[in-house]
Amino acid sequence: MSESTEEPGPSEPSLDEQIAAYQREFRDLDPQVEQAVSALGRLNRRMNVAYGRQVAALGISNAEWEVLKTLVLSGAPYRLGPGELAKRLGLTPAAMTHRIDRMAGEGLVTRDRDENNRVRVIVELTDEGRTKWLEAMRMASDFEEDLLQDLSGDERGVLGELLVRLLRRVEHAQPDAGGRLTDLD
Amino acid sequence: MSESTEEPGPSEPSLDEQIAAYQREFRDLDPQVEQAVSALGRLNRRMNVAYGRQVAALGISNAEWEVLKTLVLSGAPYRLGPGELAKRLGLTPAAMTHRIDRMAGEGLVTRDRDENNRVRVIVELTDEGRTKWLEAMRMASDFEEDLLQDLSGDERGVLGELLVRLLRRVEHAQPDAGGRLTDLD
DNA sequence: CTCGAAGACTTTAGCACTAAACTTAGAAGG
DNA sequence: CCTTCTAAGTTTAGTGCTAAAGTCTTCGAG
Numbered sequence: 001m002s003e004s005t006e007e008p009g010p011s012e013p014s015l016d017e018q019i020a021a022y023q024r025e026f027r028d029l030d031p032q033v034e035q036a037v038s039a040l041g042r043l044n045r046r047m048n049v050a051y052g053r054q055v056a057a058l059g060i061s062n063a064e065w066e067v068l069k070t071l072v073l074s075g076a077p078y079r080l081g082p083g084e085l086a087k088r089l090g091l092t093p094a095a096m097t098h099r100i101d102r103m104a105g106e107g108l109v110t111r112d113r114d115e116n117n118r119v120r121v122i123v124e125l126t127d128e129g130r131t132k133w134l135e136a137m138r139m140a141s142d143f144e145e146d147l148l149q150d151l152s153g154d155e156r157g158v159l160g161e162l163l164v165r166l167l168r169r170v171e172h173a174q175p176d177a178g179g180r181l182t183d184l185d
Numbered sequence: 186m187s188e189s190t191e192e193p194g195p196s197e198p199s200l201d202e203q204i205a206a207y208q209r210e211f212r213d214l215d216p217q218v219e220q221a222v223s224a225l226g227r228l229n230r231r232m233n234v235a236y237g238r239q240v241a242a243l244g245i246s247n248a249e250w251e252v253l254k255t256l257v258l259s260g261a262p263y264r265l266g267p268g269e270l271a272k273r274l275g276l277t278p279a280a281m282t283h284r285i286d287r288m289a290g291e292g293l294v295t296r297d298r299d300e301n302n303r304v305r306v307i308v309e310l311t312d313e314g315r316t317k318w319l320e321a322m323r324m325a326s327d328f329e330e331d332l333l334q335d336l337s338g339d340e341r342g343v344l345g346e347l348l349v350r351l352l353r354r355v356e357h358a359q360p361d362a363g364g365r366l367t368d369l370d
Numbered sequence: 371c372t373c374g375a376a377g378a379c380t381t382t383a384g385c386a387c388t389a390a391a392c393t394t395a396g397a398a399g400g
Numbered sequence: 401c402c403t404t405c406t407a408a409g410t411t412t413a414g415t416g417c418t419a420a421a422g423t424c425t426t427c428g429a430g
Contacts, residue, residue, distance in 0.1 A: 015352065033330055141219075163220075166228055268377090279380075282380055375427085376425100379422105385416105392409100399405100
């Protein structure tokens with residue numbers, strides 16, 4: 001069982017070794033499909049680790065960065081309710097309550113009751129939060145540019161187009177048209 | 186981040202809307218890069234949700250499936266120590282202790298002390314665990330085949346090749362050669 | 371032979387999340 | 401007006417993780 005010395009973070013066999021091992025154990029595997037799917041999964045995990053390190057240098061967590069991104073995406077005046085934030089981030093409202101507590105304590109957002117409807121709460125990005133978002137965005141886009149550096153403009157376009165087609169298939173999850181793939185959300 | 190990897194999902198703006206919104210707030214953004222990166226992230230999240238649902242139908246969690254996969258990948262006789270499992274999955278040994286507790290209770294693996302070195306523990310896949318892995322693998326490969334259904338053989342090859350190139354860039358993280366991208370693990 | 375150090379787990383404390391119960395404000399109906 | 405219903409958040413209980421401290425076995429030096 002080959003193993004070299006490693007440290008925190010996943011240490012796995014090479015992608016080729018992994019695919020070969022799966023084929024030994026499961027003959028029906030299409031290596032082309034497996035290559036694309038496994039590479040996608042691994043790449044995404046590595047990228048998330050990298051994003052986490054980058055934003056940690058700004059003193060925020062990946063989770064906090066997600067909230068900042070969502071508020072910025074909502075456009076000026078950068079306000080959303082906890083429920084809406086939770087829905088967009090795929091969390092429960094309970095989790096948002098605590099995340100917002102923390103972020104309000106750090107000055108990244110404010111939390112106030114809506115004066116027109118006192119059941120509602122409004123979370124609003126502060127200037128500091130917006131600045132953190134901008135700094136994180138700069139780091140992230142530099143990192144992404146760096147990651148794609150070896151790909152030509154055409155290749156980048158092809159990659160994006162192929163991924164978008166897969167994403168459409170997953171997000172629309174047509175009840176029929178040849179495949180099942182339903183019930184994804 | 187690891188694994189499992191992030192995470193959210195349901196109600197987001199469309200990818201095009203998202204990219205347009207980012208460009209409004211951050212002029213330096215390369216839309217081509219952002220399209221590829223964002224599509225990759227979203228696609229991965231959706232796929233993880235889908236895998237979770239599929240294996241849940243077999244009565245196991247995504248986390249348990251990861252352990253089964255790792256043991257099968259190690260090859261017969263499907264044995265690894267908790268520390269090695271933790272390293273490959275990117276978890277702490279403490280987390281593995283509890284995960285193995287659960288899985289041993291469910292009969293998916295056995296946990297025994299190594300008789301030759303009583304400090305070591307050996308986690309071994311049971312027949313039931315191996316069967317579960319096979320069932321999950323069948324579901325996963327059907328799902329993946331379904332996902333890639335709209336892509337031609339050539340397109341699948343191109344997608345895999347491009348992703349593998351990006352993965353190599355991330356995993357090797359060259360100390361230098363034009364880009365930084367160091368310290369990713 | 372005994373002590374000390376190292377290695378491989380396990381245990382403890384604390385954090386972030388989910389599911390489900392609870393609280394409160396506004397809306398709807400009698 | 402008073403229920404009752406519903407919507408939006410918060411609170412509670414329980415899970416699974418990390419970091420750090422603890423335990424137990426083995427190894428090595430004196």
